[in-house]
Amino acid sequence: MGFMGIFALFLYSLSFITQAGTAFFSFLLAIKSPTRYKWGWLFLCLGLTLMLGRRISPIFSILETNHFNMTDAILSLTISASLLIGTIGIHKLMSQVNTENQLMSILSQLDPLTNCLSRTETLYQLSNEIKRSQRTKKPFAVLELDIDHFKLINDEHGHNIGDEVLHSLATYIRSLLRSNDHFGRVGGEEFIIILPDTDEQQAKIIAERIREQVERKVDYSLSSVKPIQLTISIGICIAEITGSITAINDFCKVLIKQADEAMYRAKNNGRNQVAF
Structure with a gap:
């Protein structure tokens, strides 16, 4: 060759x-x-x-x-x-x-400002928790929290500082939660926390601990001239599912509505407190 x-x-x-x-x-x-x-x-x-x-x-x-x-x-x-x-x-x-x-x-x-769950993902996790609760027959809690007088922070310090405060608060609250809890932002300064396998007494303990820790934190902004402290109002709704639920989305709306009403009850009662 x-x-x-x-x-x-x-x-x-x-x-x-x-x-x-x-x-x-x-x-x-x-x-x-x-x-x-x-x-x-x-x-x-x-x-x-x-x-x-x-x-x-x-x-x-x-x-x-x-x-x-x-x-x-x-x-x-x-x-x-x-x-x-x-x-x-x-x-x-x-x-x-x-x-x-x-x-x-x-x-x-994820919510782009706070890096906690987006509203859509929060609702998705809530629907999953409803399905899980149907199987396990264990209650769970939905907490809605809102920053007290947040508009005053935006008016006094500007929206950039307000965004910084939201991010700082979300990061701090996330550090207080359990690994299996879900934390999402559903509005401007409104957040939802989903607590699996949590009854009324446990939910109150967790909510009060979060409220107290948020109030104790000295400053939520690195850019403002003077320290910014916060208080929050928390509404709690307990879901105890005993029967079958077919309209999961509608039930999600009911739970959030009840948590929202409880949160406004806390606001109307003087803010910086927890209500059912």
């Missing part, structure tokens, strides 16, 4: 390896793609795998007969390399899209 034959054998061998790599990346694309598109990538992977026979037959031909076609060898490698580069490009694109989708999913779950 002369030099050209060896070179053609090398090209065909490299083409075979490249084609195998393309089939492998196609298989990875099938794994990462949505279910409704998997069949397309699987068929592409199958086709590329079957084409390996077209890449290996010239290798046997050269070894057995010393017959080769240099033009076909060059085209074979060029086609296989192009397919591999294109497939790798699509694989990287899909990986980037999946990463961005995951990031968007995470961001959609």
